[in-house]
Amino acid sequence: MVALVTGSSGGIGEGIARKFASLGYSVAVNYNTSKTDAEIIVNDIINAGGTAKAYKCNVQDISEVNKMILEIKNDFGNIDVLVNNAGVSNIGLLTDVTDEEYDRIMGVNVKGVFNVTKAVLPGMIHNKFGSIINISSMWGEVGASCEVVYSASKAAVIGFTKALAKEVGPSGIRVNCITPGVIDTKMNSCHSDETMKELCEETPLGRIGTVQDVANVAVFLASDSASFVTGQVVSVSGGYVV
Numbered sequence: 001m002v003a004l005v006t007g008s009s010g011g012i013g014e015g016i017a018r019k020f021a022s023l024g025y026s027v028a029v030n031y032n033t034s035k036t037d038a039e040i041i042v043n044d045i046i047n048a049g050g051t052a053k054a055y056k057c058n059v060q061d062i063s064e065v066n067k068m069i070l071e072i073k074n075d076f077g078n079i080d081v082l083v084n085n086a087g088v089s090n091i092g093l094l095t096d097v098t099d100e101e102y103d104r105i106m107g108v109n110v111k112g113v114f115n116v117t118k119a120v121l122p123g124m125i126h127n128k129f130g131s132i133i134n135i136s137s138m139w140g141e142v143g144a145s146c147e148v149v150y151s152a153s154k155a156a157v158i159g160f161t162k163a164l165a166k167e168v169g170p171s172g173i174r175v176n177c178i179t180p181g182v183i184d185t186k187m188n189s190c191h192s193d194e195t196m197k198e199l200c201e202e203t204p205l206g207r208i209g210t211v212q213d214v215a216n217v218a219v220f221l222a223s224d225s226a227s228f229v230t231g232q233v234v235s236v237s238g239g240y241v242v
Contacts, residue, residue: 002026002076003222004069006059006116007086009034011185012135014041015211016083016218021050023219026076029054030068030086051076059086059112062119069119078123081222084113084157085135094148102149109153113160121168128172131222134161135214136179138241141233154179158233165231174230176221181237183209204239 002025008017009031018041021027027045029052031038038054045052053075057068072079088108090101113134124130139147140154161177168175182199200208214236220226221234235241 001080002028002072002078003081003083004028004030004072004079004116004120005083005085006030006057006112007032008083009038009041009054012180012183012211012214013083013085015215016085017041017052018045019212019215019219020081020222021045021048021052024050025081026051028052028068028072028076028079030057030059032056032058032086059116060107062115065115065119069116073123078127079120080124080129081131081133082116082120083133083135083218084116086112087135087137087154089147089150091146093146097149105149105153109150110156110160113157117160117164121173124173125168125171130168130173131226132164132173132175133218133221134158134175134177136161136177136233138179138181138235138237141179141235141241161233162231169230174221174226176226176230177233178214178217178221179233179235179237179241180214181209181235181240183211183214185211199240202240203237207238209236209238 003020005013005017007013008029017027017029029038029042042052042054055068057064134157136157137154139151140158143151161175165175217236
């Protein structure tokens with residue numbers, strides 16, 4: 001089995017990539033700029049007896065995406081599981097968001113999901129098998145003040161998931177979405193200690209999530225145990241969103 005995890009040189013993506021590798025998947029670790037981090041992850045997986053390789057690709061660029069998918073197929077074979085994890089964020093008032101920031105967020109978070117999914121689907125359709133897992137955010141469900149564009153991009157991922165699940169279900173392909181809450185990653189390092197404490201207090205389970213919390217759900221959704229699950233949005237937010 002082969003799994004491609006985009007944006008997996010750190011954070012949630014890294015946790016997901018390592019989890020799939022531990023279960024015997026050949027893992028394609030995608031990165032854009034963090035080559036060293038990606039290679040460390042790959043080496044760790046290989047040293048633990050697993051199979052992995054790093055692939056540089058800007059998911060906003062369809063030509064780079066197509067090149068990456070071809071390389072993965074040549075190295076490992078058809079992709080059975082796609083995890084669209086690559087994402088960027090920003091914090092600030094909507095009136096302060098520049099056109100460049102808007103294009104960057106939508107380009108990675110929405111167009112990136114479109115590009116990689118479109119490139120992977122023909123192989124899955126041919127095999128009548130596949131699982132696509134899109135990583136959105138709880139803010140895509142309820143919205144976040146000062147993260148309007150990010151929230152909108154993640155809401156788009158949810159809509160994309162639900163529609164595609166209906167479109168490719170007859171081909172034996174399942175499409176689901178995970179909406180993480182506040183997870184202990186570099187993406188949330190921009191928040192002050194006070195803000196993180198408040199978010200923790202607002203979470204019914206009373207703690208910040210871990211990348212393993214998200215990775216565990218991802219491998220479940222890709223497994224036979226979820227063979228009748230598609231088009232679903234699974235919140236991993238400690239009860240913040242219900």
